[in-house]
Every structure is written in structure tokens, then in C-alpha cells.
Amino acid sequence: MPKTIKYQDPATIQRVLRTGRSIAVVGLSANALRASHFVGYYAQRHGYRIIPVNPREEEVLGEPCFNSLTAVGDAVDVVNVFRDPSAVPAIAREAVAIGAKALWLQFGVISDEGAAIAADAGLDVVMDRCLKIEHARYMGRMHWLGLNTEVVTARRRIKR
Amino acid sequence: MTDLPDRQFGFRTRALHAGARPEPETGARAVPIFQTSSYVFEDPESAAAYFNLQEYGNTYSRIMNPTVAAFEERIANLEGGVGGVAFASGLAAQSATFFTLLSPGDHVVASRALYGGSITQLKHLLKKLSVELTFVDPDDPDEWDRATTEQTRLFFGETIGNPGGNVMDIERIAEVAHNHSIPLVMDNTFATPYLCRPIEWGADIVIHSATKFLGGHGTSIGGVVIDSGDFDWSNGKFAVIAEPSDAYHGLAFHETFGMYGFLMKLRSETLRDLGGCMSPFNAFLFLQGIETLPLRMDRHVSNALGVATWLDARSDVISVSHPALHYRENAALLEKYLPKGAGAVFCFELAGGRGAGQNFIRNVQLFSHLANVGDAKSLIIHPASTTHRQLNNDELQAAGIAPGTIRLSIGIEDIDDLQWDLEQAFA
Numbered sequence: 001m002p003k004t005i006k007y008q009d010p011a012t013i014q015r016v017l018r019t020g021r022s023i024a025v026v027g028l029s030a031n032a033l034r035a036s037h038f039v040g041y042y043a044q045r046h047g048y049r050i051i052p053v054n055p056r057e058e059e060v061l062g063e064p065c066f067n068s069l070t071a072v073g074d075a076v077d078v079v080n081v082f083r084d085p086s087a088v089p090a091i092a093r094e095a096v097a098i099g100a101k102a103l104w105l106q107f108g109v110i111s112d113e114g115a116a117i118a119a120d121a122g123l124d125v126v127m128d129r130c131l132k133i134e135h136a137r138y139m140g141r142m143h144w145l146g147l148n149t150e151v152v153t154a155r156r157r158i159k160r
Numbered sequence: 161m162t163d164l165p166d167r168q169f170g171f172r173t174r175a176l177h178a179g180a181r182p183e184p185e186t187g188a189r190a191v192p193i194f195q196t197s198s199y200v201f202e203d204p205e206s207a208a209a210y211f212n213l214q215e216y217g218n219t220y221s222r223i224m225n226p227t228v229a230a231f232e233e234r235i236a237n238l239e240g241g242v243g244g245v246a247f248a249s250g251l252a253a254q255s256a257t258f259f260t261l262l263s264p265g266d267h268v269v270a271s272r273a274l275y276g277g278s279i280t281q282l283k284h285l286l287k288k289l290s291v292e293l294t295f296v297d298p299d300d301p302d303e304w305d306r307a308t309t310e311q312t313r314l315f316f317g318e319t320i321g322n323p324g325g326n327v328m329d330i331e332r333i334a335e336v337a338h339n340h341s342i343p344l345v346m347d348n349t350f351a352t353p354y355l356c357r358p359i360e361w362g363a364d365i366v367i368h369s370a371t372k373f374l375g376g377h378g379t380s381i382g383g384v385v386i387d388s389g390d391f392d393w394s395n396g397k398f399a400v401i402a403e404p405s406d407a408y409h410g411l412a413f414h415e416t417f418g419m420y421g422f423l424m425k426l427r428s429e430t431l432r433d434l435g436g437c438m439s440p441f442n443a444f445l446f447l448q449g450i451e452t453l454p455l456r457m458d459r460h461v462s463n464a465l466g467v468a469t470w471l472d473a474r475s476d477v478i479s480v481s482h483p484a485l486h487y488r489e490n491a492a493l494l495e496k497y498l499p500k501g502a503g504a505v506f507c508f509e510l511a512g513g514r515g516a517g518q519n520f521i522r523n524v525q526l527f528s529h530l531a532n533v534g535d536a537k538s539l540i541i542h543p544a545s546t547t548h549r550q551l552n553n554d555e556l557q558a559a560g561i562a563p564g565t566i567r568l569s570i571g572i573e574d575i576d577d578l579q580w581d582l583e584q585a586f587a
């Protein structure tokens with residue numbers, strides 16, 4: 001598995017998860033067995049507002065679907081991408097245009113060009129990381145399944 | 161709320177802290193023993209989310225338990241893996257791994273110089289799974305290559321062989337495995353992650369019998385499987401991980417969980433179905449043991465090398481299998497894989513055969529005569545009449561065991577007392 005260290009800064013990841021409230025999930029599937037659905041469902045359970053961006057669906061996770069990021073209208077904090085890497089530069093430009101604060105590219109969605117477009121415009125960028133896993137690592141319950149959170153601290157966990 | 165700092169902590173720090181964040185409800189500093197079979201759900205939606213694996217949540221202690229999870233995370237962290245699944249014993253961990261990865265018609269290539277119980281397990285379990293098996297020389301990577309067929313699905317070996325002391329060239333054998341698009345599974349029981357971390361040399365899965373040095377005090381039986389997260393289970397050879405599973409309502413584990421796919425399957429299907437889980441109390445004792453693993457291992461390896469060198473100089477000893485003596489001509493191998501020391505279990509062969517071996521065992525005072533290794537206390541056994549009893553003469557020879565062979569597991573006592581005990585047993 002290629003390690004794309006550049007856009008995987010733990011401080012950035014924690015800041016995006018802590019400050020973000022609304023997450024536009026580009027490519028959110030209606031199929032409950034797909035990874036995008038797992039992530040959207042999880043984030044919704046943890047209090048984030050999920051905005052599905054998928055022209056092929058009417059409604060996913062109880063939220064109306066939009067054809068594109070520019071069609072959303074409401075404020076979007078995080079743009080979370082489950083699409084082919086070739087689609088990322090155009091999505092990054094839209095994320096910049098609508099004033100999103102962060103671009104988060106899921107596992108395998110690796111696009112240095114798209115990441116640079118967002119980073120140059122001042123957005124926080126996370127690449128080749130799963131939003132659900134990172135939330136579970138720092139704020140959630142990933143440690144309940146014996147997974148390596150890499151968290152080492154003697155401080156008491158703050159609930160959220 | 162302050163974010164967690166981005167610091168790479170050292171091994172000794174992680175041996176104490178990894179996986180064991182203070183408990184949020186009470187602030188308990190020691191890892192609490194969650195002695196419960198099951199967990200109350202918040203509401204029906206949460207229960208469904210846990211069972212569907214959409215949310216990390218506790219359901220039933222056969223499948224997960226917070227005390228056991230702290231143990232799993234600690235070993236995963238120390239080995240440099242993405243996670244772990246604990247089992248009731250080292251052999252339960254091995255059988256669960258084989259059961260998860262193998263299907264009828266597959267083939268396994270394994271070291272010929274394994275722990276006797278592992279050889280027996282492979283022979284009998286794989287036959288029942290209709291999986292073919294070839295044993296090869298752990299010291300000869302080319303033999304692993306030649307033994308591999310289109311049906312081979314994994315390589316299995318021990319970092320330091322029990323009891324022959326063979327040290328595998330992990331990096332080369334991992335390369336051979338990866339050329340064939342299959343994983344290298346290493347039993348790292350004898351080295352522990354303090355002495356060697358096979359994942360750093362290319363191994364894909366690491367298994368431990370926690371019963372030995374990890375626990376370190378001979379109190380509990382347990383095992384654990386660690387995944388590097390690096391193997392591509394979607395390479396066409398592992399439909400068992402990559403394809404939708406009819407044992408979990410059509411879930412495709414590798415696609416959905418990425419680098420955690422194998423571990424999620426190992427836990428939510430294999431552990432669920434085979435059922436050999438670790439008890440929370442044993443996990444607590446293992447966590448206590450691991451806190452002092454680095455301190456103990458330093459003393460284990462220095463005592464062991466001292467005793468082995470002392471035995472090797474005696475005329476009534478035919479040979480000593482300690483890796484540092486065994487690989488005298490290949491010191492680079494030990495320097496590469498075991499720079500801190502080559503473990504604390506080795507054999508020596510007494511002149512005088514089986515009778516001499518049994519007499520020697522009758523004479524010791526301090527060494528405990530029992531079938532275990534990796535206790536803080538020194539242990540002794542006669543393999544030909546105990547641990548390796550099920551092996552025929554050819555298999556015994558292949559495993560490096562003669563009728564007069566004695567196996568020692570050197571503890572952390574005063575080395576003078578250990579040498580005194582052995583000296584008087586020769587008399």
C-alpha cells in the first residue's frame with residue numbers, strides 16, 4: 001500500500017474532525033454494503049450533517065441528493081470524496097468555489113493535482129485516509145476492536 | 161479539547177502505554193478487567209449498527225471485550241501492525257488464521273523446524289480442510305520457492321525455531337512469497353517484538369503464543385494474530401477476503417474495510433464461529449507482563465547466551481543449538497534480525513543419549529521440569545519423551561532433536577545459580 005504521508009498530518013486530521021459539522025459525501029452510495037455508505041452512516045450517528053452528492057440517487061441516509069457540490073447551496077465544511085482519482089481535480093475546484101474548509105480523499109482516492117488545488121486555496125487536505133477510521137481513532141471506539149489507534153497518552157479520554 | 165501530539169514514542173514507553181488509555185468513566189489507571197459476557201445496547205438502532213459493523217461497538221465477549229482489546233492493540237502497536245485479534249491460545253490463533261485464509265484444494269508451505277504442536281496441527285488440521293502441505297528447510301529460501309505451486313496460499317515459519325533455533329531470513333522469504341502473490345505468516349513467539357519485528361522485514365501476518373514471554377510468568381494461555389495491513393487481498397488469490405461473504409450477509413471485507421479487511425473477517429466470522437476467545441482476566445495478566453517485557457528480555461537473552469556458551473565449552477555436551485553458536489558462520493543473519501539477542505530457548509545434546517537425558521532432568525533443583533517456555537523462571541524438558549513425542553524419528557531429526565537432547569528456557573534468575581544447578585545435574 002503506497003503511503004502518502006504528505007496529506008496525512010494528525011493535527012490536520014483532528015482539526016478537520018473537531019471543527020467540521022457538515023460533510024458533503026461525493027459518491028455516497030445507497031447500497032448499505034458499500035464503504036461510502038458505512039462512512040456516511042457512521043458520521044451521521046456521530047452528529048455530523050451528511051449532504052449526499054450523487055446524481056444517480058434521490059435520497060441517501062434520509063437526506064436529499066445533489067447533482068454536484070455547486071448545487072448544494074448550504075455551507076459545506078468538509079468535502080469527502082469516494083470517486084475515481086481522475087475526477088478529483090474538478091471536485092477540488094468546486095470545493096474551493098463553494099468555500100468548503102477541507103477536502104478529504106478516501107482510501108485509494110489519490111490525486112496530487114486535486115490535493116494541490118485545494119491546498120493552494122487554503123483548504124485543509126487529507127488524502128488516502130478513511131474519515132470513519134480517523135474519527136474512531138481519535139474520538140471514537142476503534143480501540144474496542146483491537147485496532148492500532150497509535151494513540152499513546154495518559155490523559156483521560158474526552159467524550160464526544 | 162487539545163489534540164493529541166504527533167510523536168513516535170519508543171518501544172519501552174509503548175510497552176507500558178499502548179492500547180491502555182485511562183478508562184474514561186472512572187479514570188482507572190490500570191486496565192480494568194471487564195468481566196462481562198455481554199453489553200447493554202443504547203437502543204435498537206445502535207445494536208443493529210454494531211452487528212452490521214457500521215459502528216465500533218461491543219456486543220458479546222466471544223467476539224470482543226475491552227480488556228482483551230487493550231491487549232490486542234498493545235501487541236499490534238509493538239509489532240507495527242494495523243491491529244490484532246486475540247485467541248484462547250497460540251494454537252487457536254494459528255488455526256483461526258489458517259481457517260480464514262485457506263479453502264479446500266489450497267496448498268501451504270511451512271518450515272520443517274517448527275514447534276512440535278504446530279507441526280502436528282498443520283498435518284492434521286490441513287488434512288481435514290483438504291489443504292495440501294509441504295515442509296521445507298527454514299534456512300533455504302530457494303526451497304520455499306521450489307515448493308510453491310499455483311495453489312499455494314501462504315508461507316508459515318518461526319522467527320526463531322522451537323527448539324532447533326533456526327533463524328529465518330525473513331526478508332528473503334517474504335520476497336519469495338510476494339513474488340507468488342501470497343502472504344508470509346510468521347510465528348514470532350520466541351523473539352517477541354522486542355527482539356524482532358517481522359513486519360519490518362516484509363512479513364504480512366504475525367502470530368504469538370502470548371503464553372510465553374509476552375505474559376512472562378507462566379500464568380495464562382493465550383495467543384494473538386497481528387496484520388501488517390500491507391497485503392493486497394484483492395490480488396485474485398484471496399476470494400475468501402475480497403469477494404462478498406455469505407457468512408456475513410454479502411459483505412466484501414477487503415473493499416469495505418481496506419487494510420483492516422483480514423482482521424475484521426478474522427474477528428467477525430472466524431472468531432465468532434470457532435469461538436476460541438481470550439478471557440479478560442488472561443488479557444489483564446498479559447498486559448501486566450508486557451509492561452516489563454523489555455526489561456525481562458534483556459536479562460533472558462544475556463543469561464541464555466551465558467549458559468549456552470558455558471555448556472558449549474564442556475566435553476560431556478555434544479552440541480548446543482543456541483542461535484549465536486549455531487550461526488557462528490553467519491553472524492550477519494543474527495546481527496540483522498536479532499541485534500538485541502537471539503532469544504532464551506535452546507537445546508543441548510548430552511553424550512549418553514536418552515538415559516543420560518532423563519537422569520539429567522531428575523537431578524536439577526532450580527530448573528522446573530515442565531512443558532512450557534518463556535517463563536521468568538528457568539525451565540527444562542526432554543523433548544523426545546514429551547513435546548515432540550508425536551513425531552517419528554525422521555521428523556525428530558528434521559526438527560534437530562536427538563534422543564539425548566535437553567531443551568532449556570532460561571529465566572531471569574542469577575546466572576551463577578543456574579550454572580550451579582546444571583553443574584550439579586551433570587554429576
Ligand SMILES: Cc1ncc(COP(=O)(O)O)c(C=O)c1O
Pocket residue numbers: 249250251252275277278318322347349350368369370371381382383532533
Ligand atoms: C513457538 C510456539 N508457537 C506456538 C505455540 C503454541 O502456543 P499455545 O500453547 O499458547 O497454544 C508454542 C507453545 O509451546 C510455541 O512454543
